[in-house]
Amino acid sequence: MREKLRVLVEDNTTRKGKLFDYLIQVLILFSLIAFSIETLPNISKETRAFLDFFEMFCVIVFSIEYLLRIYVAEKPLKYIFSFYGIIDLLAILPFYLNGTLDFRALRAFRVFRIFRALKLIRYNKALHRFHLAAKLVREEIILFLIVTGIFVFIASAGIYHFENEAQPEAFASIFHSAWWAVVTLTTVGYGDVYPITAGGKIFTFCILIIGVGIVTIPAGLVASSLSKAREIEEKENEDKLIK
Structure with a gap:
């Protein structure tokens, strides 16, 4: 039973x-x-x-x-x-x-x-492929998250340096600036907090360029790993049929 x-x-x-x-x-x-x-x-x-x-x-x-x-x-x-x-x-x-x-x-x-x-x-059924794909790119994803965390800190500290005197309430500390860093690096850009100084705007431009890569890199990693996972799955199915 x-x-x-x-x-x-x-x-x-x-x-x-x-x-x-x-x-x-x-x-x-x-x-x-x-x-x-x-x-x-x-x-x-x-x-x-x-x-x-x-x-x-x-x-x-x-x-x-x-x-x-x-x-x-x-x-x-x-x-x-x-x-x-x-x-x-x-x-x-x-x-x-x-x-x-x-x-x-x-x-x-x-x-x-x-x-x-x-x-x-x-x-x-596709869950198996995602699970397999996650195993294939696990180390790369961990490295990517570490690098992203470093960039968030750099962006927070940088914009704080440029905008603290001009906007002491919006950029009161590095921690307050972290919200701007996250939405800018992810290219969301809500517009609730933005730089007004020339240095801050130039710095923002550099961060936006980096942010484009941060968004596209994991997408490329997942796409390639899913393709590899599908190949592995098809090979496993072929082996089962042979047996």
Whole structure:
């Protein structure tokens, strides 16, 4: 029985496994839609009652799924503390906390219902390629993040030097200047904080040029690694067919 349940829950290559995955995906989508409808103002009592009933139904199904995954897992504790295990728990936890403890602060836990959207990742076949691609460029991404952090600091310190006297409130410190550095390096440029001195404008131009590279480099790394991951996946499929 345990092996049959494992095939149903974890193997989406079988007919029953695919059906199980599709049902959970549809339920997640409807659950997120219901969660969004709850935020509408002035909804009727009948609608509110239906949404509460549907929420209870979703929680029951997700709870059964969560317990089944623990039951069929070879190492239950490993699943419980894994990324998907935590996401599955957060998807149902707000309901039980809201029903058992009467603290107003616990209402904030209801926001964790949005984590049900992350449950959809589990059922995406392309996830394997992304996981493989992440392994291929892990060292490059880490190096890129370190370099980006260094550039953010340099940009924050530089703009503080040029703009502190002219705009003491907007660029009060390097920490205050970090917001400008982030939005400029990422080429977002909200326009809420901007340089007014000649040195600050020239410095901003240099940072913007660097920012273009910061945006495009990770995109190129991911694109190339995904292409490589697809080749590896196709090779794995060919090896399976040969066997």
